[in-house]
Amino acid sequence: MGIHEDELDYRVPALQRGLSILQMFNASERSLSSNAIAERLGVSVSAIYRILVTLTDMGYLRKLGKNSYELGPQVLCDGFAYLASRDLVDIAMPHLNALRDRTSLSCHLSIREQTDSLYIGRAFAAQRLSVNIPIGTRIPCHCTAMGRMLLSGLTPMELDKLYQHVRLDDYPPPAPKTLPELQQLLERDRERGWVMHRSDYSTAIACAVRDHRGDVVAAINLSGPEAVMDSPIARERYRESLQQCADAISLELGGKSS
Known part of the structure; x- marks a missing residue:
């Protein structure tokens, strides 16, 4: 079911970007740089900095080195909790x-x-x-x-x-x-x-x-x-x-x- 035009104003861009970031990772791309993530979203690195920090702090991302990330353990925990439920x-x-x-x-x-x-x-x-x-x-x-x-x-x-x-x-x-x-x-x-x-x-x-x-x-x-x-x-x-x-x-x- 699509989103009606009058519902677009209720979307949360930061949340949308955060979820889009998590969806970028897969079996063939286990790690991504902040530059690559920003480029795919069509924004600057500074525009997603707070999102990356938040996802990392919550365990959904794990930082690798200075500017690289991979999926964190919380993604697996949440996924398996759903399966177990x-x-x-x-x-x-x-x-x-x-x-x-x-x-x-x-x-x-x-x-x-x-x-x-x-x-x-x-x-x-x-x-x-x-x-x-x-x-x-x-x-x-x-x-x-x-x-x-x-x-x-x-x-x-x-x-x-x-x-x-x-x-x-x-x-x-x-x-x-x-x-x-x-x-x-x-x-x-x-x-x-x-x-x-x-x-x-x-x-x-x-x-x-x-x-x-x-x-x-x-x-x-x-x-x-x-x-x-x-x-x-x-x-x-x-x-x-x-x-x-x-x-x-x-x-x-x-x-x-x-």
């Missing part, structure tokens, strides 16, 4: 729905709450024997593929602290029975980048979702009947599709693809 479910669900449509398998999204994997989203495949875990379900992390991916983001020290008062020997196989056994499992999970978990009737494959810091903030899975997932070729195809989906969600959260 977007609801994870809103970001992930279009990707999970598309993955469900491509594979005809159910997809789930979970986050870690202490030692539990909390299911916060699902894309249900409407076929016989589909795996359908309700939103709000909590399952101990060490017992599921998604849970193990959530734990894989922790350091050994963080994991020790989290499980120091938790018994692991009350759960049926193939869940690990001791903390050292869980540590070994997670070490292999980190190297592999995904987890496959088989139960009596179904198989689930899980991958991690990461934010702009590279931290694991969620996990997603593909799960289906054992008969559908039995073929190694099929499982590899599903795993690749799942990883692509996790990468796409991570990118929207400001992260990088695996």
Whole structure:
């Protein structure tokens, strides 16, 4: 929507110039001199001096040498704060729905709450024997593929602290029975980048979702009947599709693809 002519008088030229300056920086032009900035705006250096000082003082610009600038840390902080404020479910669900449509398998999204994997989203495949875990379900992390991916983001020290008062020997196989056994499992999970978990009737494959810091903030899975997932070729195809989906969600959260 354009600006009406009678609204032009309400614009703030200094603010407009300040924002225009920030928009000049990009991947190919990471730093600019004050002369170059002034030239692009069609003004003198003295006309933008106070704007440059203000942007630098607020952290939106960082001064390099005498008359050169680059984007400051505040730009990144503000940008990532916006990304983090977007609801994870809103970001992930279009990707999970598309993955469900491509594979005809159910997809789930979970986050870690202490030692539990909390299911916060699902894309249900409407076929016989589909795996359908309700939103709000909590399952101990060490017992599921998604849970193990959530734990894989922790350091050994963080994991020790989290499980120091938790018994692991009350759960049926193939869940690990001791903390050292869980540590070994997670070490292999980190190297592999995904987890496959088989139960009596179904198989689930899980991958991690990461934010702009590279931290694991969620996990997603593909799960289906054992008969559908039995073929190694099929499982590899599903795993690749799942990883692509996790990468796409991570990118929207400001992260990088695996």
